[in-house]
Amino acid sequence: MDSSSTRRQATRAKLYEAAVTLIAEQGFSATTVDEIAERAGVAKGTVYYNFKSKTELFEELLRHGVSLLTASLRSAAEETAERGGSRVDALDAMIRAGLVFIDRYPAFTQLYVAELWRTNRAWNSTLLVVRQQAVAVVEGVLREGVADGELSEDIDVQLTAAALVGMVLVAALDWQAFQSERSLDDVHAALSRLLHGRVGGGR
Amino acid sequence: MDSSSTRRQATRAKLYEAAVTLIAEQGFSATTVDEIAERAGVAKGTVYYNFKSKTELFEELLRHGVSLLTASLRSAAEETAERGGSRVDALDAMIRAGLVFIDRYPAFTQLYVAELWRTNRAWNSTLLVVRQQAVAVVEGVLREGVADGELSEDIDVQLTAAALVGMVLVAALDWQAFQSERSLDDVHAALSRLLHGRVGGGR
DNA sequence: CCTTTTGAACTGACTGGTCAGTGCAAAAAC
DNA sequence: GTTTTTGCACTGACCAGTCAGTTCAAAAGG
Numbered sequence: 001m002d003s004s005s006t007r008r009q010a011t012r013a014k015l016y017e018a019a020v021t022l023i024a025e026q027g028f029s030a031t032t033v034d035e036i037a038e039r040a041g042v043a044k045g046t047v048y049y050n051f052k053s054k055t056e057l058f059e060e061l062l063r064h065g066v067s068l069l070t071a072s073l074r075s076a077a078e079e080t081a082e083r084g085g086s087r088v089d090a091l092d093a094m095i096r097a098g099l100v101f102i103d104r105y106p107a108f109t110q111l112y113v114a115e116l117w118r119t120n121r122a123w124n125s126t127l128l129v130v131r132q133q134a135v136a137v138v139e140g141v142l143r144e145g146v147a148d149g150e151l152s153e154d155i156d157v158q159l160t161a162a163a164l165v166g167m168v169l170v171a172a173l174d175w176q177a178f179q180s181e182r183s184l185d186d187v188h189a190a191l192s193r194l195l196h197g198r199v200g201g202g203r
Numbered sequence: 204m205d206s207s208s209t210r211r212q213a214t215r216a217k218l219y220e221a222a223v224t225l226i227a228e229q230g231f232s233a234t235t236v237d238e239i240a241e242r243a244g245v246a247k248g249t250v251y252y253n254f255k256s257k258t259e260l261f262e263e264l265l266r267h268g269v270s271l272l273t274a275s276l277r278s279a280a281e282e283t284a285e286r287g288g289s290r291v292d293a294l295d296a297m298i299r300a301g302l303v304f305i306d307r308y309p310a311f312t313q314l315y316v317a318e319l320w321r322t323n324r325a326w327n328s329t330l331l332v333v334r335q336q337a338v339a340v341v342e343g344v345l346r347e348g349v350a351d352g353e354l355s356e357d358i359d360v361q362l363t364a365a366a367l368v369g370m371v372l373v374a375a376l377d378w379q380a381f382q383s384e385r386s387l388d389d390v391h392a393a394l395s396r397l398l399h400g401r402v403g404g405g406r
Numbered sequence: 407c408c409t410t411t412t413g414a415a416c417t418g419a420c421t422g423g424t425c426a427g428t429g430c431a432a433a434a435a436c
Numbered sequence: 437g438t439t440t441t442t443g444c445a446c447t448g449a450c451c452a453g454t455c456a457g458t459t460c461a462a463a464a465g466g
Binding site for chain 1: 227228229230231232233291294295313316317318319320321322334338354355357358359361362363365366367368369370371372373374376377378379380381382385389390392393394396397398399400401402403
């Protein structure tokens with residue numbers, strides 16, 4: 001809505017930016033509204049002028065971040081298709097897109113993983129939607145692959161999609177947190193190898 | 204040490220049990236010591252009689268849970284070796300052992316994932332140790348496989364281990380949270396297929 | 407036996423501090 | 437002159453951690 005006001009949007013962007021870092025580091029409830037306002041260089045009243053509550057700020061942050069991620073995954077898959085690549089190529093391209101995203105927005109990824117499986121939260125319904133969006137893109141490509149005949153019909157699309165997402169997520173977070181000297185290409189190569197069955201692929 | 208006091212150990216066990224569920228649902232800072240005490244059927248003072256602080260209770264909970272997990276993974280790998288299985292068989296057995304563990308202690312797993320990549324926390328050093336333990340077991344088997352010649356030398360042991368752990372973790376949490384009607388065997392089959400390269404494995 | 411003492415384990419009311427959210431008048435910004 | 441932001445004081449709820457006192461099983465003493 002109200003896309004006129006550039007000023008307001010700039011303020012909101014500053015608040016997202018401040019909140020995402022702080023919440024990734026400390027968690028939602030350990031992060032205070034005062035901290036967010038201070039980090040954003042804004043008065044506390046402004047937070048409440050722009051958002052109904054701390055929770056709403058967080059929910060919109062989630063929606064915003066996930067829409068960026070899904071857009072990036074989707075376009076990776078589409079570009080591969082246009083280039084005439086296979087479905088597996090598309091999955092590989094999505095792995096890379098995922099890594100690029102995590103590299104650019106590490107704090108968001110951290111926060112996403114940390115909050116995704118909580119069962120009891122106020123923003124639970126938001127999370128459910130938000131999860132579906134990200135995994136659904138991967139599921140879509142897998143399903144097309146099965147329909148094509150490129151992938152075996154025995155594949156369990158849902159579980160495999162979740163496993164692939166998990167593979168990328170955890171490997172990338174580990175990369176960020178514990179071996180940040182590695183290049184994105186290294187990480188991509190290792191994951192690509194797993195996808196192509198060149199680890200336990202035997203036979 | 205002090206194996207005499209059965210009473211105390213029973214109290215601590217009750218507190219672990221109560222804390223793990225609540226923290227998994229709500230997160231560490233959103234969970235109050237009063238809640239933990241009430242759920243454990245114990246007075247608040249008892250928590251502080253048994254643990255120095257809320258943080259210490261949590262750290263010991265982490266250590267306790269991870270030692271269970273690594274023991275389970277290790278024994279799965281060892282049993283496979285004794286039965287004369289290959290390294291890939293051992294990895295497969297560890298995937299299953301991981302799933303069984305997550306099935307039995309879903310709350311612990313949730314909490315582990317949620318807190319593992321926080322960068323700013325008091326218990327950071329504990330987490331570092333605790334992460335190494337779990338992933339190290341997988342790394343060990345991969346390394347042995349490379350030494351044997353069963354696995355390619357081009358494999359990046361660290362990244363692959365992280366990716367495998369992530370695959371299991373995320374697929375399992377997704378199973379718990381969103382498709383709990385599936386059987387453990389279904390989930391294991393899907394992950395096993397990925398490990399054996401029967402998804403993108405083509406060639 | 408029975409009584410007394412001991413001390414580990416536990417209790418729950420209380421304290422000092424923190425924090426989400428409010429209210430509002432005045433200043434910027436547009 | 438309307439929208440947005442500021443600055444700041446204030447409130448009421450909530451919460452980690454403390455502490456003086458209670459409980460009780462088992463050891464010590466008779």
